[in-house]
Amino acid sequence: MHELSIAQSLLGIVLQEAARHGVSRVTKVAVKIGALASVVPSSLTFSFDLIKEGTVAAEAVLEIEQVPAMGVCHACGAEMDMSALVAACPACGSKDIELSSGQELYVDHIEAE
Amino acid sequence: MSEIEVGRNILEANQTMADRFRRQFAAQGVKVLNLISSPGAGKTSILEQTLRRLDGRLSCAVIEGDIQTDEDAQRVAACGVPAVQIQTQGACHLDGPMISEALEALDLGSLDLLIIENVGNLVCPVDFDLGEDMKVAVLSVTEGDDKPSKYPALFRAAGVLLVNKIDLLPYIDCGLERIHDTCRALNPKQKVFDISCRTGEGLKDWVAWLESWVRG
Numbered sequence: 001m002h003e004l005s006i007a008q009s010l011l012g013i014v015l016q017e018a019a020r021h022g023v024s025r026v027t028k029v030a031v032k033i034g035a036l037a038s039v040v041p042s043s044l045t046f047s048f049d050l051i052k053e054g055t056v057a058a059e060a061v062l063e064i065e066q067v068p069a070m071g072v073c074h075a076c077g078a079e080m081d082m083s084a085l086v087a088a089c090p091a092c093g094s095k096d097i098e099l100s101s102g103q104e105l106y107v108d109h110i111e112a113e
Numbered sequence: 114m115s116e117i118e119v120g121r122n123i124l125e126a127n128q129t130m131a132d133r134f135r136r137q138f139a140a141q142g143v144k145v146l147n148l149i150s151s152p153g154a155g156k157t158s159i160l161e162q163t164l165r166r167l168d169g170r171l172s173c174a175v176i177e178g179d180i181q182t183d184e185d186a187q188r189v190a191a192c193g194v195p196a197v198q199i200q201t202q203g204a205c206h207l208d209g210p211m212i213s214e215a216l217e218a219l220d221l222g223s224l225d226l227l228i229i230e231n232v233g234n235l236v237c238p239v240d241f242d243l244g245e246d247m248k249v250a251v252l253s254v255t256e257g258d259d260k261p262s263k264y265p266a267l268f269r270a271a272g273v274l275l276v277n278k279i280d281l282l283p284y285i286d287c288g289l290e291r292i293h294d295t296c297r298a299l300n301p302k303q304k305v306f307d308i309s310c311r312t313g314e315g316l317k318d319w320v321a322w323l324e325s326w327v328r329g
Binding site for chain 1: 114115116117118119120121122123124125126127204205206208236237239240262265266269294295297298299301
């Protein structure tokens with residue numbers, strides 16, 4: 001439900017970077033969002049498209065790359081899918097597992113003219 | 114056409130504020146909890162019970178986040194503790210600027226413990242760091258034992274889980290074991306207390322743990 005405030009923060013970063021690099025038109029904004037970040041891509045796109053009007057990013061396409069939820073076992077080093085609940089390492093049974101990706105929420109790059 | 118590498122956290126503005134609060138809290142020697150649950154899980158009742166049982170042994174203050182009204186701040190203030198109400202006017206979570214404003218009304222140097230009661234919501238508050246030492250999740254058994262697996266982000270992030278309203282377990286189909294098992298899988302280090310604000314069950318252990326955590 002907070003995609004609009006995330007879109008506002010995102011646009012703020014894009015406009016700052018555009019000004020810093022002296023570009024007049026941003027054509028693409030590439031973001032990475034983890035599967036566990038509680039951000040709905042379609043809602044973020046909807047919100048971003050609403051607020052980008054009238055800025056140098058007005059024609060920018062928002063490209064969202066979803067980063068899968070992955071975990072690593074500290075006991076045996078195995079990597080595993082964490083999109084569903086994982087109680088123990090499927091390889092060795094250890095419970096000493098930690099998320100290694102899936103909570104990302106960042107602007108990777110922008111394309112501009 | 115040029116590609117500009119950015120690599121910036123979208124929530125960096127909030128994170129920068131939270132990092133500043135965290136340094137400020139540490140410098141002033143105040144421990145901070147961020148209390149998160151669905152609406153109606155019993156956050157304010159837990160605060161009332163906790164503050165009464167602490168009985169002044171810790172110097173506490175509360176920041177209350179609600180979409181509207183200052184009813185919760187009044188309930189907390191009635192326990193003899195400074196309470197600052199934030200009305201978010203629709204926002205589904207507390208964020209850095211709101212906390213910054215609330216902190217102006219508090220004398221951090223005089224406090225041992227600051228509890229921030231977030232807006233009732235299992236999803237959004239988890240994404241916004243407020244500079245707290247620990248997130249405390251509250252789940253009431255009437256919400257159902259499937260909630261930790263349906264809303265894993267909070268239950269993974271919380272250092273403490275309070276399972277509230279356990280006096281109602283005989284009347285509903287909620288498996289306490291399933292809640293415990295799911296949360297153990299999400300966060301094996303989580304401290305769990307099964308409590309009832311109505312009967313007082315479990316509150317003694319929770320308050321004793323809290324007191325030693327604050328002093329530790």
